[in-house]
Amino acid sequence: MELAEQACRDYPYSAIAWMEAGWTNLYCARPRRAIDCIRQAQALSPRDPTEHDRVGVTASALNQLGDHEQAIAAARQAIRLNGNVPGHHRALITALAMSDRIEEARQSCEGLLVVEPTFRISEWDKRLRWVPEAKATALKAYRLAGLPE
Numbered sequence: 001m002e003l004a005e006q007a008c009r010d011y012p013y014s015a016i017a018w019m020e021a022g023w024t025n026l027y028c029a030r031p032r033r034a035i036d037c038i039r040q041a042q043a044l045s046p047r048d049p050t051e052h053d054r055v056g057v058t059a060s061a062l063n064q065l066g067d068h069e070q071a072i073a074a075a076r077q078a079i080r081l082n083g084n085v086p087g088h089h090r091a092l093i094t095a096l097a098m099s100d101r102i103e104e105a106r107q108s109c110e111g112l113l114v115v116e117p118t119f120r121i122s123e124w125d126k127r128l129r130w131v132p133e134a135k136a137t138a139l140k141a142y143r144l145a146g147l148p149e
Helices: 002-010 015-027 031-044 051-065 068-081 086-098 102-115 121-127 132-145
Strands: none
Touching (some): 002 015, 015 031, 015 051, 031 051, 051 086, 051 132, 068 086, 086 102, 086 132
């Protein structure tokens, strides 16, 4: 966290530094700061070819904040921009399941399993080094949606 924030201070005009700070804050369950960092990256590089990534981080941060309706919109936009990123599908599944739209969440699992056919909740949990509170909502949502354990 300290290194990401230091990079933003040292290189305030670097969209990459701000993007990485967005990811880092997301992993550390600091969703408001993550969104602020992503907005700064967007302002610095409005035509970035990795825009889908910024929208995907925003969707996940919105899920952490409990704003699942906005997260649905952001996740769908991220998927439209690049449907080959599993994280975008996971953000959509989380938002739908936590909005009690379980059937839609289950249907969205199909999209995830196309791009990540070996997805398993337990493996995802082990490989992501997020702080536990950053991924708690997603874990609950994946189980509600019926993803393989």
